[in-house]
Amino acid sequence: MTLVLLDTNTYLRLAKRIKPMLGVKFGQKDYVLTILKDVEDEVHKSSKLQFLYPWFEQSDLTEERISKRVRLTPSEKKQVLAATSILREHVLSDASRYTSQGRSPPGPTDCYILAFGQIRSAIVATDDLGMHLLAKDFGLPIWHGHELLKKMLTAKLIGNALVKEIYEALENNSDLTLTWKKAKHTAFKKIFGPLR
Numbered sequence: 001m002t003l004v005l006l007d008t009n010t011y012l013r014l015a016k017r018i019k020p021m022l023g024v025k026f027g028q029k030d031y032v033l034t035i036l037k038d039v040e041d042e043v044h045k046s047s048k049l050q051f052l053y054p055w056f057e058q059s060d061l062t063e064e065r066i067s068k069r070v071r072l073t074p075s076e077k078k079q080v081l082a083a084t085s086i087l088r089e090h091v092l093s094d095a096s097r098y099t100s101q102g103r104s105p106p107g108p109t110d111c112y113i114l115a116f117g118q119i120r121s122a123i124v125a126t127d128d129l130g131m132h133l134l135a136k137d138f139g140l141p142i143w144h145g146h147e148l149l150k151k152m153l154t155a156k157l158i159g160n161a162l163v164k165e166i167y168e169a170l171e172n173n174s175d176l177t178l179t180w181k182k183a184k185h186t187a188f189k190k191i192f193g194p195l196r
Contacts, residue, residue: 001025001030002030002031002032002122002123003032003034003070003120003121004033004034004122005034005036005117005122005124006033006035006039006125006148007109007126007131008042008043008049008109009126009128009145010126011035011039012053012056013127013166013175014145014148014149014166015056015061016055016169017165017169018152018158019060019064021033021064022065022068023067024157026152026155026157027151027154034068034069034070035065035069036113036116037069038109038113039109042109043056070120072116072119076120079119080112080115080116080119083114083115083118083119084111084112086115087111087115088108088111090137091111098133098134102129102178104129106130106131110128110130110131111134114131114140114142117140117141118138124142124143125148126144127145127177127179132144144179145180146179146180146183146188147183147187149166150183150187150188153188163188167184167192
């Protein structure tokens with residue numbers, strides 16, 4: 001089994017349309033998606049996110065998140081906190097590097113997710129370019145949300161119609177990032193065609 005941790009933006013882009021999503025094995029490497037309680041806390045603390053994603057509190061989604069949550073042993077918790085501290089210190093030591101090219105510096109929750117992934121040998125799925133840079137600095141496995149979507153499509157967990165629906169929803173909500181726009185006509189060119 002290969003654990004895949006979803007950060008806040010990736011979960012919010014996919015969870016409404018892919019059900020069930022968490023805890024389902026797919027692909028040759030038996031990928032299993034989960035989100036951490038810290039991601040839920042991030043949504044609960046943000047009135048903006050609660051307003052934009054009112055479906056987050058639907059009982060079926062809440063139950064799915066709780067039932068598929070990954071628990072750490074006390075020893076792992078200590079390791080994750082230590083790794084989080086190292087990642088956060090790395091970001092703060094060169095914050096300007098994380099604010100160029102449309103990036104934003106990874107915050108405490110972002111660092112915690114990456115540290116969790118490091119300790120649990122998990123892949124992190126995020127569209128946060130600052131997190132991608134930090135993961136690269138430490139050699140941590142990381143995917144964009146569209147890469148995760150492509151793997152789900154290849155594993156036949158989802159179909160072409162759902163990929164189209166997700167893209168349409170992101171476009172309608174002005175939530176289509178540059179990486180998703182590029183992937184539309186490369187990774188998903190069989191669905192959307194090549195870029196003209």
